[in-house]
Amino acid sequence: xxxxxxxxxxxxxxxxxxxxxxxxxxxxxxxxxxxxxxxxxxxxxxxxxxxxxxxxxxxxxxxxxxxxxxxxxxxxxxxxxxxxxxxxxxxxxxxxxxxxxxxxxxxxxxxxxxxxxxxxxxxxxxxxxxxxxxxxxxxxxxxxxxxxxxxxxxxxxxxxxxxxxxxxxxxxxxxxxxxxxxxxxxxxxxxxxxxxxxxxxxxxxxxxxxxxxxxxxxxxxxxxxxxxxxxxxxxxxxxxxxxxxxxxxxxxxxxxxxxxxxxxxxxxxxxxxxxxxxxxxxxxxxxxxxxxxxxxxxxxxxxxxxxxxxxxxxxxxxxxxxxxxxxxxxxxxxxxxxxxxxxxxxxxxxxxxxxxxxxxxxxxxxxxxxxxxxxxxxxxxxxxxxxxxxxxxxxxxxxxxxxxxxxxxxxxxxxxxxxxxxxxxxxxxxxxxxxxxxxxxxxxxxxxxxxxxxxxxxxxxxxxxxxxxxxxxxxxxxxxxxxxxxxxx
Numbered sequence: 191x192x193x194x195x196x197x198x199x200x201x202x203x204x205x206x207x208x209x210x211x212x213x214x215x216x217x218x219x220x221x222x223x224x225x226x227x228x229x230x231x232x233x234x235x236x237x238x239x240x241x242x243x244x245x246x247x248x249x250x251x252x253x254x255x256x257x258x259x260x261x262x263x264x265x266x267x268x269x270x271x272x273x274x275x276x277x278x279x280x281x282x283x284x285x286x287x288x289x290x291x292x293x294x295x296x297x298x299x300x301x302x303x304x305x306x307x308x309x310x311x312x313x314x315x316x317x318x319x320x321x322x323x324x325x326x327x328x329x330x331x332x333x334x335x336x337x338x339x340x341x342x343x344x345x346x347x348x349x350x351x352x353x354x355x356x357x358x359x360x361x362x363x364x365x366x367x368x369x370x371x372x373x374x375x376x377x378x379x380x381x382x383x384x385x386x387x388x389x390x391x392x393x394x395x396x397x398x399x400x401x402x403x404x405x406x407x408x409x410x411x412x413x414x415x416x417x418x419x420x421x422x423x424x425x426x427x428x429x430x431x432x433x434x435x436x437x438x439x440x441x442x443x444x445x446x447x448x449x450x451x452x453x454x455x456x457x458x459x460x461x462x463x464x465x466x467x468x469x470x471x472x473x474x475x476x477x478x479x480x481x482x483x484x485x486x487x488x489x490x491x492x493x494x495x496x497x498x499x500x501x502x503x504x505x506x507x508x509x510x511x512x513x514x515x516x517x518x519x520x521x522x523x524x525x526x527x528x529x530x531x532x533x534x535x536x537x538x539x540x541x542x543x544x545x546x547x548x549x550x551x552x553x554x555x556x557x558x559x560x561x562x563x564x565x566x567x568x569x570x571x572x573x574x575x576x577x578x579x580x581x582x583x584x585x586x587x588x589x590x591x592x593x594x595x596x597x598x599x600x601x602x603x604x605x606x607x608x609x610x611x612x613x614x615x616x617x618x619x620x621x622x623x624x625x626x627x628x629x630x631x632x633x634x635x636x637x638x639x640x641x642x643x644x645x646x647x648x649x650x651x652x653x654x655x656x657x658x659x660x661x662x663x664x665x666x667x668x669x670x671x672x673x674x675x676x677x678x679x
Contacts, residue, residue, distance in 0.1 A: 533645055
């Protein structure tokens with residue numbers, strides 16, 4: 191805690207710091223005096239004006255005691271003054287709702303701020319700072335047609351809570367994954383030397399601390415534990431905003447309350463999808479899962495280093511080389527190793543994206559009346575093909591023409607999703623990154639070319655699936671003007 195740290199003798203504080211007591215945040219200067227910034231007072235004054243406007247609008251909506259007509263204009267002064275409305279109760283409800291909203295904001299900001307303290311990349315730090323600023327200045331979307339403001343604040347608090355739940359779970363799982371990765375690297379301890387240069391620092395598991403002094407927000411980390419990969423958290427608000435805008439363009443809510451309710455449903459959908467998300471490798475066969483996804487050897491930098499050194503030893507034993515040839519051989523060997531590692535990770539990434547797009551493709555195909563077999567291909571041997579003396583150039587066939595008669599289409603449906611290369615050539619598609627011998631077989635020019643070909647085919651399949659899914663989803667965007675809105679629950 192910062193307050194406990196300041197109690198040590200000989201420590202001079204030149205910065206302001208914050209404390210949290212009984213839910214109240216205090217700012218103290220270097221002399222431990224309680225202070226309030228001028229900007230905070232200006233923000234408070236602006237907030238008070240906004241709240242008074244909202245309260246005045248709600249009070250003005252009370253027309254139950256008003257009598258219209260010329261003869262009642264002078265005799266109904268109390269009605270025009272809304273004396274029957276408990277104005278203090280309205281202000282209390284408004285301030286209670288505003289306090290609950292600010293509390294939810296603080297909880298969400300704590301998660302982003304902890305991720306910010308782990309981030310080293312300047313662009314990621316700037317993006318996280320922008321996300322924090324956006325959350326600070328986010329205001330409820332008041333619907334002036336509603337009688338009261340409580341439901342508006344309730345929807346905004348639910349949106350912040352769902353955002354917090356999603357973000358906290360993602361960051362905690364990322365911390366666990368990073369700890370597992372660091373433990374794998376330093377499983378044999380630190381020995382020192384140039385071979386350890388470039389590896390992430392080992393975590394000294396001595397004392398757990400909480401970066402947030404007011405209340406623990408994420409997992410407690412060790413004193414010198416840093417995870418720079420948490421800087422990617424800056425992409426989460428961008429993805430959420432993009433998803434919301436897509437649904438907004440489809441549903442087209444007419445009022446602010448319906449837009450807020452739509453955002454709440456979108457966030458709930460994202461949270462449910464995240465909590466129930468299947469592992470994409472399960473869409474592929476068990477053999478592909480073992481060779482490509484399960485504990486890939488190239489994910490361990492220590493084993494990669496050993497393979498690279500053994501590759502140099504094999505080359506040194508073949509024939510004697512001059513100094514220049516030896517340097518060129520070392521450079522080619524390391525370049526080949528880096529190329530194979532890059533191809534492996536890109537192939538895993540593209541295969542994961544293809545599996546998710548394939549699921550969307552199946553859903554759209556079923557909705558459009560097409561069978562699942564349109565997703566798959568399989569190679570046909572020339573021996574089984576029928577011979578024609580004069581092969582005419584047939585015009586292109588549209589998929590809609592197959593709805594009535596699809597007898598010419600191969601109804602092949604495999605038990606699991608294959609890689610794209612396996613739909614063209616089953617021999618080239620046999621690759622594995624699981625064992626050391628499998629990796630050594632790929633560390634040659636022909637192995638690199640085959641891996642590049644496998645990746646190129648997978649990228650083509652992913653792009654084709656993406657184009658098909660986007661084209662199918664476009665029909666939701668083209669709707670008549672009288673399309674119904676999302677109902678407010």
